[in-house]
Amino acid sequence: MEVLKEKVEEEEEAEREEAAVRAERGEKVVRPMEVQREEAPMTQEMLRDLEKKLSDIEMAIPEKLSTFTKDTIDTSKLPLSYQSNTLKEEHLLQVADSFSRQYSHLCPDRVPLFLHPLNECEVPKFVSTTIRPTLMPYPELYNWDSCAQFVSDFLSMVPLPDPLKPVVQEEEKVPPKKYAIKPPRDLTSRFQQEQETKKLEEIKAEEERQLREEEERLLDVEKAKTDPLHGLRVHSWVLVLSGKREVPESFFIDPFTARSYSTQDDHFLGIESLWNHKNYWVNMQDCWNCCKDLVFDLGDPVRWEYLLLGTEKSHLSLTEEEEDGLNDDDDVENLGKEDEDKSFDMPPSWVEQIEISPEAFETRCPNGKKVIQYKRAKLEKWAPYLNSNGLVCRLTTYEDLECTKTLEIKEWFQNREDMLELKHIDKSTGLNVDYFKPGHPQALRVHSYKSMQPETDRIMEFYDRARVDSLVKREETSKTMTEYYRGRSDFLSYRHVSFGDRVKKLSLNSAESNPRPIVKITERFARNPEQPADEDVAERVFLISEERVQLRYHCRDDHITASKREFLRRSEVDHKGNKIVMTPDMCISFEVEPMEHTKKLLYQYEAMMKLKNEEKLSRHQAWESELEVLEILKLREEEEEEHRLTISIYDTKRNEKSKEYREAMERVMHEEHLRQVEAQLDYLAPFLAQLPPSEKMTRWQAMRVKDECLSDFKQRLIDKANLIQARFEKETQELQKKQQWYQENQVTLTVEDEDLYLSYCSQAMFRIRILEQRLNRHKELAPLKYLALEEKLYKDPRLVEFMKVFV
């Protein structure tokens, strides 16, 4: 029950919003006129400025006012209700006029009321009748927020909140424990500390002051153009009243931005009047403190002067306030009968129901494209699949108010095959950052770079779980490459490679086969719990040019120092000319707990040999990483060029493959249908038609019908056989004739004639053969066909009762 109720509420919200759309629509057309009536000398420029101010957040109306302006609508095609007023409406207009006269008499210093603007067809319409609650089939429109978002897209634009905003986690504070040690005694001089803090504070205060000054200066610059029309501007917005449908408190929705505002918000300076599809109220409360003190109890005639009496069951004392500004709070069930049970009722709305096609709903913005200019920023929106590269949104921020110097560009993509999601271009630093969704062939997550050239500054982050080597991040500069790993079975967590300058090669080999020499490789490992800390390497540094390897081991659980070992790989020859394999000074080690077996030269030698192999491997890894970078860069360039888009298999409209499949299926169905029709051919129809109508068939007649049908069929089979036979004979005769002719004239024939003759022969032979085959086939099948028909006739429902007797 609860769920149902909630849904009803949402639906109703949706209606309200739709009504709002309609209201805006109706109103928008007339507003310029209306405003002009009030404040005569207003240029288009000022209007725009006004709009900007009204929409509360710095936002400008796009160049074209909206696609719903007069010129796009053919008024002659609109229904009659648009072009004329009914009697009731006329009456209402008179009521409104008299109301307006009284009002202006009573409150001469207030602005004339916004009661009956002209619609598209230049016909005055009372504002309430421009609202028509409508239920839409889209679940997104059932909640006020997503609905308002849609409406705002239809009308204007709002930037989405940054989807990449990090989530801040608060660290849990552990309560102090019983045996927690006391903090060490603080022996520092308190006086000194105080002096220090004082000094710091002074510095900080100074800094803050400077900062504030700077800010103020900036603000002054921006505020230079103070609004001369502050408080005079007019704007329409949506008020959702509290009470019903679990709306805890009243709030405003700005239709342009889809944002909700509390009724206490400073941006709303006052309310002239409210209306929904049933009534119209004039605010009689003082708005000296903006909207903060307003009481939204519409049943209170002192605060809210109503236009129509008793059309609403609003009560003064009820805590549930039921009225809205532009909204209605109707239940779904009395949608239709709302007009019957009221004393003087609002005439039914003259507007047509809003219809939004799924395409239009997906497209959202008019023509699928929209540009919103903000202060120092421009937001462009496109419908999905509109751009061939999948671009759906672009936010450009500028340094200056005139929007000439670009600061950064953010581009959002959708449905990209390479999973590109967001491209962030920082113009001031030249840094590009590409963000990818999971599923890139190289498991790329983030790629930030300044240029696509290899061996330059770049950072690539990866979805490490999708990679075999568990690489998390690879940072590159022109001289180094740093890789971070997570969760590897060999516990490698970090590898840093320093490159030296490329040695110039004299050979003809290209640059690719001339990798930069590696100077140093640093690798760090996480702790391997299966090994003792003294044997578990934490960091190893291969100083390749110096032929030196440094090892640092992990620290034991209860120690603060870690073992170290350094190998010098020098192949020297002693004074006798023998090669020195290993000497004690080739391995310098510091051991936290000296061990016996590590002192041995053999152990050290083996360790060194192992390291030698590992160095080779690490170098190879570094080389492979470089190759991979090249590969990724190449792939990225290809992807950028191709920018293929993926299409969901559920997208029946765009998915070519499924379309083809569907069409094929349809074709098959169609053919199947044809065949069925054929199968249902009624053999008996012509024979039954011969019988006298509307008489019950006798058995004799039935037998006759059957026999006739069969004999007819037999005759047809024989005819067919004869036909084929005749053709066959004709064809053979002709061939014989031709052969005869050929034999007679063989000597005199030219080569062409002979060729002609030969081709004729072969064709004739082919035809004869085919005819022969057909004849044979017919002979074979004819009895079967006959039997099949007989069988069928026996089973025919019209004859079956007569046949049973004989069977």
Added chain:
Amino acid sequence: MNWLYDSVEPRVMDEDMLKLAVGEQGPRDEAGQLARQEGILFKDVLSLRLDFQNILRIDNLWQFENLRKLQLDNNIIEKIEGLERLVHLVWLDLSFNNIEAIEGLDTLVNLEDLSLFNNRISKIDSLDALIKLQVLSLGNNEISHMMNIIYLRRFKDLRTLSLSGNPIAEEEDYKMFICAYLPDLVYLDFRRIDDHMKELAEIKHQYGIDELKQRENLIQAQLDDERAQREELEEHKAAFVEHLNGSFLFDSMYAEDVEGNKLAHLPGVSELLQAYKDKFVIICLNIFEYGLKQQEKRKVELDTFNECVQEAIQENREQGKRRIAKFEETHLLSLNAIRDESEVTNLEMKIAEHSKDITELFNMLMTLEMQLVEQLEETINMFERNIVDLVALFIENVQSLMAQCRDLENHHHEKLLEISINTLEKILKGELDEDLPYDVRALFVDKDTIVNAVGTSHDLHLLKIDNREDELVTRTNSWCSHLVDAIHKDEIMRNRRRVKEIHQYVDHVQNELDNLECSEIID
């Protein structure tokens, strides 16, 4: 085949033989050169091959502590022995010998691969310790009884088995039987067992296997029960209140009490005894529950303490590590700088500066350590106070409960005495209706005898109670003092270790600097 070995003189496994083998099988080439230079210690050897040596008796292997793989095949060994110390052994090959019984493998818990191919073994047993066994080769032996297979069921990791060439392999049901009873086996007699075979075997021997499994499960359940009981008892012992959750103490009081048992036959005494027992058991249960509760409390106290101390040590350690890491950065840089410095005055200055750094590091680390020592000392003292208080409280309460037991006993004693004297009077008067057993009647000779008998019983009971109480008190106290001692000792050890570590590290760093200086001066 054995005549061949018989004709040759059996050899003894002596030092020379082992040395030779180690030398031959040790590292090669350059490493070998080094090995020869330094000599190889037996305990560093991981793998040893001693085949075709005509060894009769395994000996002298105790030094090879870390041996992983040992090959003793193709000898004339008759008895498995001398392998007790080779606990790390993973691979043991004793094939082609003259072994008759499996024995002497009880310490080789890490053994995974055992080969006893071509011996004279007739029975599979004494392998219980080899829980990791994966490969067992027993081909060409004299195993003749199928029931030996069932013994192998206990090796959960056994995957490869060879038994060909044994009398049992001749039996018609041999393969089926093994497949059925060792379902985890993958290779039998060097061939993979196919799934079809497994299924067939399972169906064929289902009856027998089910029965066997049933029995095994029963035994397992019994073992589990026993273990659970043992664990429970251990827990109670830790709380010092074992055997107090029932009538054990009461029963023990009467177990050796001849007179008491005799007196139980008196009229009215059995009811009295029953009431006494009920009350006594209730008090025992009280003690028991209280003991468990207190144990829990002590545990929580100890855990909190340990956790806090560990945290403090961890934090201190992190600080120390940070200091050292910071120092190491500068250390390397300044060493390089000193190495590169050519001017003598600058050099000296730098060296002095660096040694100052080192001293500073040392002081810093030592300060940290001293700080920790002070902090921990305080905490430990606090804990000591608390735990001693807890224990004292426990003992006090238990003693008061025990006093209740004694009161009960006294009360019972009085009652019993009264009944006894009454009975005596009756007997003397000849008014006694019931028949008393002869030995009971013997007590009622005169007043002294009966009073003595009752008194003896009473004394015995009190003694039991006292003993139990003493045991509890002494054990509790000794636990407490041991705990505190251990904590103090641990802390001292920790401190010693850390100080040693710091000294060692600083010495090392200083040495590095000194070495540089030396080489500089020489240069």
